Amino acid sequence: MEANFAALAEAAPRIWEGLGITLLLTLGGALLAIVIAVVLGLGARLNNVFLRGICRVFIEFFRGTSLVVQLFFFFFVLPQLGVDLPAMVCGILGLGLNYGAYCAEVVRGSINSVPTGQWEATTALSLSKAQRMRRIIFPQAWALMIPSLTNYLIHMLKGTAIVSFITLADLTFHTEQLRQDTNTFFAYGVSLVIYFVLAYILTLMMKGLEVQAKHKLGRGESLRDTLSLKAPDTAVAAEGGKG
Amino acid sequence: MNELWDWDAAYAVLPELLLAFLKVTLVVTVVSTAIAAVLGLVIAILRMSVPKPVAVVISFVGDFIRMTPIVVQLLFAYWTFLSVDPIIIGIAVFGIHYSTYMAEVYRAGIESVPKGQWEATKALSMSTSRTWVAVVIPQALRATVPALGNYAISMFKDTPFLLSIGVVEMVRAGLTFGGNHFRYMEAITLAGVIFLLASYPTSLLISRLEKRLAYNY
Numbered sequence: 369m370e371a372n373f374a375a376l377a378e379a380a381p382r383i384w385e386g387l388g389i390t391l392l393l394t395l396g397g398a399l400l401a402i403v404i405a406v407v408l409g410l411g412a413r414l415n416n417v418f419l420r421g422i423c424r425v426f427i428e429f430f431r432g433t434s435l436v437v438q439l440f441f442f443f444f445v446l447p448q449l450g451v452d453l454p455a456m457v458c459g460i461l462g463l464g465l466n467y468g469a470y471c472a473e474v475v476r477g478s479i480n481s482v483p484t485g486q487w488e489a490t491t492a493l494s495l496s497k498a499q500r501m502r503r504i505i506f507p508q509a510w511a512l513m514i515p516s517l518t519n520y521l522i523h524m525l526k527g528t529a530i531v532s533f534i535t536l537a538d539l540t541f542h543t544e545q546l547r548q549d550t551n552t553f554f555a556y557g558v559s560l561v562i563y564f565v566l567a568y569i570l571t572l573m574m575k576g577l578e579v580q581a582k583h584k585l586g587r588g589e590s591l592r593d594t595l596s597l598k599a600p601d602t603a604v605a606a607e608g609g610k611g
Numbered sequence: 612m613n614e615l616w617d618w619d620a621a622y623a624v625l626p627e628l629l630l631a632f633l634k635v636t637l638v639v640t641v642v643s644t645a646i647a648a649v650l651g652l653v654i655a656i657l658r659m660s661v662p663k664p665v666a667v668v669i670s671f672v673g674d675f676i677r678m679t680p681i682v683v684q685l686l687f688a689y690w691t692f693l694s695v696d697p698i699i700i701g702i703a704v705f706g707i708h709y710s711t712y713m714a715e716v717y718r719a720g721i722e723s724v725p726k727g728q729w730e731a732t733k734a735l736s737m738s739t740s741r742t743w744v745a746v747v748i749p750q751a752l753r754a755t756v757p758a759l760g761n762y763a764i765s766m767f768k769d770t771p772f773l774l775s776i777g778v779v780e781m782v783r784a785g786l787t788f789g790g791n792h793f794r795y796m797e798a799i800t801l802a803g804v805i806f807l808l809a810s811y812p813t814s815l816l817i818s819r820l821e822k823r824l825a826y827n828y
Contacts, residue, residue, distance in 0.1 A: 432811045433803035436771035436782055441803065444786070444795035449615070522678055529680035530772060540683055547690060556687035560679045567678035 375549040376558065379542065386542035387562065393459050393528040393538065394570075398521055400464025401471055408468065409475025410501075423472075430469035435527055438462045443534040455534045467524050471517055478513035479505060511581040518574040522567050529563075539563070621797040624788045628801055631784035636770045639702055639780070644763040646706030651713025655721060656743060658714070673711040681708050682775045689776040701773045709766050716758040720751035757821035764810050764817070781805065 376383075411423035430438070439462035446453060453461070482505050490500040532541040539559060547555035576591055583590045654673065658666045676684070681704065688700045724747050732742040771782040779787070785798035 428811060429807065432807035432814075434768040434771050434782070434806045436774075437799060437803040437806060440782065440786065440795070441799050444789060445799050448794065448796055526678075526680040526682075529682035530775065533774070540680065540686070543683065544686065552687065552690035556683060556690070559683055560675070560687070563679045563683060564675055571678075 372550045386539040389538040396460040397463030401468035404468025405471030408472035435466045474516040478509040514578040635780040643705035647709035650710035654714040655717035677711040720755040760817040
């Protein structure tokens with residue numbers, strides 16, 4: 369066992385680097401995915417049949433062909449077409465497009481489930497379409513979509529474990545190196561725990577976002593209040609916040 | 612050689628892809644889905660009928676499996692059981708991994724069975740096993756069918772992860788062909804097309820089923 373920990377200590381800098389690659393892929397992919405999700409999710413609600421059709425085809429295409437196929441397409445096929453992207457860009461593109469398409473459905477569904485009264489109220493206030501979406505509908509939809517987005521974020525983190533096949537030395541790649549110096553149980557045990565902790569931290573951060581989004585809508589306490597150790601202010605809570 | 616799309620290469624790779632698809636991708640999807648569907652139900656029922664501390668442990672193990680990458684789990688099992696055929700490893704890992712998702716689906720389904728149903732079984736002094744088999748599970752399952760179908764599709768699209776333990780599923784077959792012929796275009800594209808052709812109609816079918824079950828409920 370001591371030999372294992374000595375090997376782990378020796379491998380720590382490499383594992384740290386691998387962790388960086390895994391995180392960069394996850395966060396890069398997540399940023400791309402959210403942009404794509406909002407664009408396609410709004411696009412899939414347009415009245416224009418042509419534009420809506422394009423968005424739908426895009427969503428179904430990237431959802432229907434597997435993530436791994438897309439990663440390999442960017443990495444192996446694009447160079448053949450004269451587009452030679454760095455492996456990291458291929459990874460982020462693949463993850464972002466695949467999960468962006470999934471999340472687009474979440475965005476569309478959440479916007480559709482904002483109560484009709486809210487839409488009618490914006491008409492009564494004669495807000496423009498852009499104002500309606502930006503100031504009234506989207507903030508409410510955002511609070512609704514965060515739990516589903518969290519699930520996809522965890523899926524994305526898990527999906528990054530395949531990138532050693534496009535030459536990226538991520539956490540899984542270095543786990544395999546560590547296995548050769550120690551044993552399977554130790555190396556993969558360490559790796560699984562690291563992935564679990566990462567996933568847990570990401571979940572907590574998304575929970576924080578959700579608390580904040582709800583607070584902005586006047587529901588529940590602010591993130592700072594949630595995180596502080598003092599007893600909740602019941603008087604404010606009873607008023608339903610100041611939002 | 613350098614044109615965008617080479618039909619000869621496409622015709623050459625297609626049989627290999629389809630063979631790998633039928634022999635590995637489909638087999639793993641179907642068998643693992645069956646394992647996950649049964650194991651998930653067992654986990655869901657177990658968690659509701661054992662003492663609280665044991666239930667907490669089961670939940671934690673479930674979360675742990677659900678929140679860690681299937682690729683790492685595959686490699687872990689592969690190196691631990693070196694003498695076992697990788698495809699068996701794949702089927703087992705996919706089955707267990709997805710059973711943790713399906714357990715959540717069943718839990719929601721079981722919780723959606725009205726309390727009155729439980730009380731009625733008590734009033735009729737049914738045994739615990741009969742309560743589950745004759746009353747709760749049939750009602751819970753109805754609501755869970757679409758969600759289970761969606762997880763089967765997402766498992767289907769996850770099967771290329773099997774290439775990490777050397778199983779020649781469709782994408783691996785395509786990569787091998789691409790490497791041998793210095794052309795990845797046809798192999799990878801066709802693999803994607805096959806995935807799309809198989810998963811899109813299935814997901815349409817499931818969403819229709821979802822509407823029908825919801826309507827009749």
